[in-house]
Every structure is written in C-alpha cells, then in structure tokens.
Amino acid sequence: xxxxxxxxxxxxxxxxxxxxxxxxxxxxxxxxxxxxxxxxxxxxxxxxxxxxxxxxxxxxxxxxxxxxxxxxxxxxxxxxxxxxxxxxxxxxxxxxxxxxxxxxxxxxxxxxxxxxxxxxxxxxxxxxxxxxxxxxxxxxxxxxxxxxxxxxxxxxxxxxxxxxxxxxxxxxxxxxxxxxxxxxxxxxxxxxxxxxxxxxxxxxxxxxxxxxxxxxxxxxxxxxxxxxxxxxxxxxxxxxxxxxxxxxxxxxxxxxxxxxxxxxxxxxxxxxxxxxxxxxxxxxxxxxxxxxxxxxxxxxxxxxxxxxxxxxxxxxxxxxxxxxxxxxxxxxxxxxxxxxxxxxxxxxxxxxxxxxxxxxxxxxxxxx
Numbered sequence: 001x002x003x004x005x006x007x008x009x010x011x012x013x014x015x016x017x018x019x020x021x022x023x024x025x026x027x028x029x030x031x032x033x034x035x036x037x038x039x040x041x042x043x044x045x046x047x048x049x050x051x052x053x054x055x056x057x058x059x060x061x062x063x064x065x066x067x068x069x070x071x072x073x074x075x076x077x078x079x080x081x082x083x084x085x086x087x088x089x090x091x092x093x094x095x096x097x098x099x100x101x102x103x104x105x106x107x108x109x110x111x112x113x114x115x116x117x118x119x120x121x122x123x124x125x126x127x128x129x130x131x132x133x134x135x136x137x138x139x140x141x142x143x144x145x146x147x148x149x150x151x152x153x154x155x156x157x158x159x160x161x162x163x164x165x166x167x168x169x170x171x172x173x174x175x176x177x178x179x180x181x182x183x184x185x186x187x188x189x190x191x192x193x194x195x196x197x198x199x200x201x202x203x204x205x206x207x208x209x210x211x212x213x214x215x216x217x218x219x220x221x222x223x224x225x226x227x228x229x230x231x232x233x234x235x236x237x238x239x240x241x242x243x244x245x246x247x248x249x250x251x252x253x254x255x256x257x258x259x260x261x262x263x264x265x266x267x268x269x270x271x272x273x274x275x276x277x278x279x280x281x282x283x284x285x286x287x288x289x290x291x292x293x294x295x296x297x298x299x300x301x302x303x304x305x306x307x308x309x310x311x312x313x314x315x316x317x318x319x320x321x322x323x324x325x326x327x328x329x330x331x332x333x334x335x336x337x338x339x340x341x342x343x344x345x346x347x348x349x350x351x352x353x354x355x356x357x358x359x360x361x362x363x364x365x366x367x368x
Contacts, residue, residue, distance in 0.1 A: 004058055004075055011083065013043075013051045014060055018072045018080045022342050027069035074307030074316060077341045081304045084346060108350045112140070116354060120362050126177075126332050129325070129359050131257045133335045136355060138260025141348050143339025146322075148291045149255040150331045157211055160204050162197035162241065170197060172246035177210065186244040192237055200238045217242050256284055264340070286312070295322040297331040302353045306341060317341055321348050323356035332359055 006014065016036045020028045030048045037043045052070055055061045060079065061070040072080075108116075119136045123129050130147035137145030156177040163171045168191060174182045192200075208216045224239050294305050302323045309316035321343075322336030335356050337348055 004060060004079060006055070006058065006060070006079065009043075010051055010055055010058075011079070013048060014055055014072070014076055014079060015083065017052070017055075017061065017070060018076060021072055022344065025342060027064055027071050029069035032069065072341070074309075074341060077306040077319065077345075081306060081345060084349070085304075108347065108354055112347070112351065113354065115140070116351065116358070120358060123362055126327060126359070126363060127255065129363060130255065130333050130335070133325070133355055134257040134259040137335065137337045137352065138263060140351055141260070141321075141337040141339050141343065142263045143260060143337050143343065144264055145259045146287060146291065146336045146338060147257045147325075147333060148288060148336075149333040150297060157204070157208055157213055157216060159209070160201055160246065162201050162246070164192070164194055164197060167191060170241065170246075172241065174213075174246065176213075184245055186241060186246055188240055188244055190240060192240070196237045197241075200241055203238055256288060258287065264338075290320065291322060291334045291336060294320055295324060295334045295336065297324045297334065300324050300326060300356060302349050302356075304345070304349065308338075319343060319345075321345075321352050323352050325356045325359045327359050327363055332363075 013033060016033050017028045020032055020036060030045060030052055033048050033052070034043070034045050037048075052061060055076075056063065056070065060073055060076040062073055063070055116136060119139075120129070120132055123132055127149070130149055133147040134145040137143075137147075139145070157174070158177045159175040161173045163173075165171050165185065168188050170186045170188060170192065172184055172186055174184075176182070204216070208219070211219075220238055220242055224236065290308070295303050300323060302321060305320040305322075307316050308318045308320060317340060318338055319341045320336055320338050322334055325332040325335050335352060337343075337352060339348070
C-alpha cells in the first residue's frame, strides 16, 4: 500500500479531525476544527477549508453527504497510528505497511490498571487467563475482545484418564497443561479390560506428562516397534487407544475466546454491512487466520492494523490491536481488540500491552 505523504500542517489538522471524530462520532466540519485550534495563527477558517480539501484529495478524508463535515478514512487512521508510534521511535518502534508495532502511547491510568488486575482475580490457568482476557478487553474497548491460545501450549499433556463405557467403547478424558479438558468416545477394534485401561493411562501419565501430544503419538509407536517383546500387551493397548484418537487434542485447532460481539452490533448502523461483518467475525477459522497473520507470536510488541478489508471487505472500518502473551518465555497465545476505527488508540494500545504482560505475573511457570 503506497505511503500517503502529508505536510506538518496537514498532519496537525488531520490529527485534530481524527480526535474530534473519535470523541463525537459525528462528521467534523471546518468550524469545529477552527474552534479546536482557537484561532491559532496561520490556521484561519479559509486555511482550514483548503487543508481539509487537500486531505480529501489525498484519500484521508471523506464526505458522507454533500452538506456534512468530513470523516477520517482508514488511511487517515493509519497516519494517526504512525504519529503515535513515531514518538517512541528511539525504543525500536517499527512502522508497518498496514499497521504499526506501537510503543509510544502514554501509560495507563492507575484506575484502569486496577480495573484490569481486579478482573483477573482468581485466574489460575492459562485457559482461564485467555478466557478472562477476551471479556476484559471487550469491556474496556467497547469492541470485540479476542484471545487465541497458542497451538503449542494447548497440546501439552497434563493428565489422561480412560473409562470403559460398553463393549468396544472407551471414554478418554485428556487434560492439557493449558487447562483445557477434552473428552471423546473411542471405538476400539479389540476389547480392553479395566486393568488394561488403567495401566495404559498410568503409563502415559508417568512417561509423557509435559510432552507435546504429537510427540507422544510418535514416541509410543517407536517404542512399540523397538520394545515389542518386553512391552507387548501393555504397549499394544496404549497404541490402540492412541491410534483411535485418545491423543487427538490438536486436531480441533487452538482454543479461541471471543467476547463483546454486542458492542459491534451497537455501533454499526448499516444493517447489511453489519450482517456481512458478523458473518466474517463469527467464522472461527477466519478469526484464527486474522490473529495468526497479523500478530507475531515471537514478539511482544503491540500490533495495530487499521482497516481489515484484506481479511473481509465488510471489516474495512475495523481496527485490530493485538499482542502476544507469554509465559516464562513460551508463547501462550494472542490477545487482541477488534473495534471500529473510532477508538481511543493510545489507551487501547497500552491496555492490550498491559494485559499481554500480565500473564507472566498471574500464572506460575511450570517446573521443568
């Protein structure tokens, strides 16, 4: 996307228009901008009208109706985000083509920090943290709060249990170290006695707790082949259970938590566009792809993406503010706000960063 170049005066006026629009939600007229600057030298009403016309020609302002004021475009909000990040360029902030890694916003207020920390009271697992995050970010942004669990974290074995349901049918209950509980009914080719199920579960729990699930399946198959004589009956039982899907935790995809859809419904007046936008956001895979594409799990900087029309045309007036949450150096997942472009950028950038870094304080790093 080509870079839009504006003069210092145009940037000053554009910033005023954006902040007035964020505050009121109404198209901004030149008179309102003049009052904002309080007759500052060199910014007369005639000058402001000329500057606004230039900004419109540059694709930064649009006029919904002939007699109305101007509304910032997605490109205008990108310029605004760039201005916020540029203030902290010496700290390594990088301006991106469709967004920014934001570092330069002022700190959160003490009241907001207390509200966030109180909201996480009682959280004891990474799953609870991510689920609570979606609710907290939706609450403070009046947008959509989203949290996506890292696939690597969600598929680490904590405990597994088998229960016989009927002939040839076994219930497998798998608990991951992220706190997720997955259960599935397995249909077996061979009948397994209760003691065989207990032995298989004990073997998996004692030998593979803390292992990624994909590695367990591979290792069990390897051990069956290498030590078939010594472990014949017991490992064959384990292999049967694994092959039938007992350790299929990763196949359903990473856990996704979403809260605040009603906030978007309340702010969108175009019913058809609202319908299309909700269809895009309600598709779980679309949201997973959106977060995965725009937020780098290896970084902890906040990413701001203005205008999500590349994901879906109906999302052109939405902004994503997201960051990677980490636990002891491991990627826990992604936390994000998806909201209308008329959002308090500086506060939301800091709120997302604060929530992302809170995971290390409220969760204990598992011992090696």
